[in-house]
Amino acid sequence: MKLATLCYVIDKKNNSTLMIYRNKKQNDYHEGKWNGLGGKFEQGESPEECAIREIEEESGLKIKSLKMKGFITFPLFDGKDDWYVFLFTADEYDGELIDSPEGHLEWIPNNEL
Template sequence: MKLAVLCYVENEGRVLMLHRNKRKNDYHLGKWNGLGGKFLPGESPEDCLLREVREESGLSPESYSLRGFITFPLFDGAEDWYTFVYTAKTAQSEVTDPEEGTLAWIPKDEVLSLKLWEGDRIFLDWVFNREALFSAVFRYEAGVFKDYEVVFYSGST
């Protein structure tokens, strides 16, 4: 089981996206993602979020918000991934590209036109356009999207 964070950093109507184009054996090669990665031992989700955003972009968000949780059963064919999904705000716009790829500020209304994982097209609507916290399961087989389930939370259940 892998624990990870995924963060969509926003600045002036734009979202910082990572084009995974540098590592030949990258499972995400050619795709665009938000920033994030795996927890280090002892990290909280927020510690991981701040560290990953800083390591991948050089940015330190002024604020951030938990938007939901996604389970990816056997996403990489080996392990389940449990991902905490955040948005963050920053006034900074100068970034440093990470070793995984190239960063770009994309107008928010153009993010869905990028080469994304198919499931991302579904949950990004929840991330950017819904107030409710979500918990979802997205199933892929050999990199091909199969289906999803979601529950939205708005207060007590």
């Protein structure tokens, strides 16, 4: 079993959501796909701590608050393990986007998602 987070960072002013096109990591199971930000838990992390850390690592944004929206299970998601994913949204953050080590970041208008 893998524990992970998935967060959709929302820009309320521009009615858009930050998405990542996964195209930079070697052997990335998600290569070639658009997704929200997030990833696997590190030892001792809470779901919120994991989401905040992953968003900062992947985007450079510092999240001020999260809203938990649900919990998703993906049986045998990677062909081996069941994944249990905590789903969040965030619309309060500081910082500037970085050149993400995981892929291309883009604010996608919500009506296009």
